[in-house]
Amino acid sequence: MPYGVQHLKQQIPLLDYLRKRSWEAQPMGSQEFVGLCPLHPESRPSFYVNAAKNVFYCHGCGRGGDLVRFVELSLNLSFPETLVHLNQELGSSDPCRDQVLRETVGFYRNQLGLHADACAYLRSRGLRDAGIIQQLGIGYAPGGMLRQHLTRLGYPIELLLQRGIIVHGGQDAFYRRIVFPCFDGNRIVNIYGRSIHKEAPHRFLPGSRGGLFAWSTVASSSDVILVEGPFDLAVLWQAGFVNTTCAFGTRLNQTQLLQLCDQLNRMVFIAFDSDSNGAGQNAARSLARQLERAGLNVRIVDLPEGQDPNSYFISGATSADFHHLLHEAHSL
Numbered sequence: 001m002p003y004g005v006q007h008l009k010q011q012i013p014l015l016d017y018l019r020k021r022s023w024e025a026q027p028m029g030s031q032e033f034v035g036l037c038p039l040h041p042e043s044r045p046s047f048y049v050n051a052a053k054n055v056f057y058c059h060g061c062g063r064g065g066d067l068v069r070f071v072e073l074s075l076n077l078s079f080p081e082t083l084v085h086l087n088q089e090l091g092s093s094d095p096c097r098d099q100v101l102r103e104t105v106g107f108y109r110n111q112l113g114l115h116a117d118a119c120a121y122l123r124s125r126g127l128r129d130a131g132i133i134q135q136l137g138i139g140y141a142p143g144g145m146l147r148q149h150l151t152r153l154g155y156p157i158e159l160l161l162q163r164g165i166i167v168h169g170g171q172d173a174f175y176r177r178i179v180f181p182c183f184d185g186n187r188i189v190n191i192y193g194r195s196i197h198k199e200a201p202h203r204f205l206p207g208s209r210g211g212l213f214a215w216s217t218v219a220s221s222s223d224v225i226l227v228e229g230p231f232d233l234a235v236l237w238q239a240g241f242v243n244t245t246c247a248f249g250t251r252l253n254q255t256q257l258l259q260l261c262d263q264l265n266r267m268v269f270i271a272f273d274s275d276s277n278g279a280g281q282n283a284a285r286s287l288a289r290q291l292e293r294a295g296l297n298v299r300i301v302d303l304p305e306g307q308d309p310n311s312y313f314i315s316g317a318t319s320a321d322f323h324h325l326l327h328e329a330h331s332l
């Protein structure tokens with residue numbers, strides 16, 4: 001249900017909206033701010049915002065009004081388009097939505113140590129290092145307990161349904177799944193759940209999957225290893241390759257592509273599954289072409305047939321073995 005104009009204007013202060021878009025302002029008294037006009041090029045600040053009245057006026061171009069007017073002018077949108085844009089803005093930064101995901105991830109992390117079957121599953125996937133399990137925010141969703149926990153903390157059912165944390169029958173969305181938090185910058189925007197039982201193996205909550213996994217740790221590396229899944233990543237981190245990231249699959253979304261491209265001359269080693277039908281290697285080549293077009297240096301890592309990085313380490317490979325594969329990696 002989209003929000004109306006009054007609610008949007010109350011919830012998104014004009015000043016916050018501008019600052020999020022890097023508008024730099026000098027305070028002029030307690031409620032007035034002045035800076036360069038975002039609507040046209042200028043060298044002397046003539047754009048005033050009154051934070052109490054939630055309005056702007058520019059002495060340079062003579063334009064002024066409220067948040068809606070500013071969005072219409074700055075993005076050249078119609079009134080209905082502006083409402084859609086502001087609803088998206090509100091949805092993407094609603095502190096309650098963010099908070100409920102953080103709370104959920106925290107709850108799942110606490111559950112992990114309480115469930116022997118979850119710990120056994122992690123061991124079966126080669127994960128032994130408690131420090132890395134903690135660093136990656138890995139948790140366990142036993143199912144049937146989250147809803148009670150969150151409603152007891154005061155989160156409304158509607159929010160849990162809207163966020164997809166519980167489903168319409170009222171059950172927790174994730175049941176017997178190892179979970180990984182997905183970030184966009186510092187915000188948790190989704191959760192990936194890997195079933196340890198018979199259900200469909202991979203599941204996300206509805207909505208954006210965010211950026212590359214564990215990117216805050218990897219971002220400063222000039223050599224990056226890109227794998228398909230978080231279990232591949234976890235065993236590589238364990239083996240010392242903490243410049244490994246993953247996109248939860250073989251395709252990158254726009255956010256993930258921009259992250260990889262944020263350093264000139266970055267080298268990306270693509271280490272996808274070596275499926276017997278060639279699917280992983282085809283996906284690797286297709287992605288390599290895309291990354292090269294974007295200006296990155298790319299190498300494709302060939303794993304032994306039938307292996308992915310996770311199974312490779314489980315089957316006894318060492319850091320030195322993987323170093324050797326990186327050394328042998330080839331361009332397109």
Ligand SMILES: [Zn+2]
Nearest residue numbers: 037058060061
């Ligand atoms: Zn102006």
